[in-house]
Amino acid sequence: MQQYQLRLGPLTRNLPLIKIAPNTRIASFVLLGDAELTQYAAQRLAQRLTHTPFDYLVTMESKGIPLAQALSQLTHHPRFIVLRKSVKPYMTHPHTIAVTAITTHTPQQLVLDDADATLLRGKRVVIVDDVISTGGSLEAANRLLQQVGAQIVAQTAILAEGAAGTRTDIEFLAKLPLFDGNSSE
Numbered sequence: 001m002q003q004y005q006l007r008l009g010p011l012t013r014n015l016p017l018i019k020i021a022p023n024t025r026i027a028s029f030v031l032l033g034d035a036e037l038t039q040y041a042a043q044r045l046a047q048r049l050t051h052t053p054f055d056y057l058v059t060m061e062s063k064g065i066p067l068a069q070a071l072s073q074l075t076h077h078p079r080f081i082v083l084r085k086s087v088k089p090y091m092t093h094p095h096t097i098a099v100t101a102i103t104t105h106t107p108q109q110l111v112l113d114d115a116d117a118t119l120l121r122g123k124r125v126v127i128v129d130d131v132i133s134t135g136g137s138l139e140a141a142n143r144l145l146q147q148v149g150a151q152i153v154a155q156t157a158i159l160a161e162g163a164a165g166t167r168t169d170i171e172f173l174a175k176l177p178l179f180d181g182n183s184s185e
């Protein structure tokens with residue numbers, strides 16, 4: 001399997017290249033289970049947020065969760081909000097929004113329970129995720145948060161992939177190429 005070598009500060013990781021379309025691959029980045037990388041990335045992102053006062057961190061299920069937890073602790077924000085991908089029985093009044101993300105061909109959604117929506121109304125929010133690729137998940141999170149009256153003051157990620165790497169409205173630590181025909185088997 002072909003690999004892409006990611007260097008992030010003192011850390012190096014070999015990421016497998018995963019086919020997402022004919023001749024197009026992403027470098028699969030799996031933050032879940034990598035406590036060292038999560039902690040390192042959270043420290044770097046916390047530094048970037050030093051001059052951005054905010055009330056809540058918001059992340060998307062699932063790979064953003066450990067990063068948001070580490071960043072929450074480092075920035076002394078004891079609670080963070082997770083946008084879920086399915087409606088749970090305990091939710092009283094779920095707000096949902098459709099998502100198009102690079103890794104799934106089936107319809108996806110982001111869900112925010114009303115209790116969390118109430119918490120976020122009028123609050124300054126930082127969105128955090130592991131990877132921004134097409135930006136579909138980020139865009140959906142933005143729309144959902146705006147619907148419930150939150151104010152997005154920063155968007156942060158470890159990696160920006162493909163065209164997301166040219167965006168100036170995201171704080172990211174590293175860029176990843178999208179791999180074209182040269183990476184086919």
Ligand SMILES: O=P(O)(O)OC[C@H]1O[C@H](OP(=O)(O)OP(=O)(O)O)[C@H](O)[C@@H]1O
Binds near residue numbers: 103129136
């Ligand atoms: O910019 P986009 O094209 O929307 O891609 C980025 C999203 O994709 C990944 O989630 P994934 O769909 O792999 O779900 P998971 O975290 O639940 O595994 C990643 O954690 C982002 O949320």
Ligand SMILES: Nc1ncnc2[nH]cnc12
Binds near residue numbers: 029
């Ligand atoms: N490169 C990537 N690795 C893992 N998950 C992703 N989601 C979007 N891009 C991704």
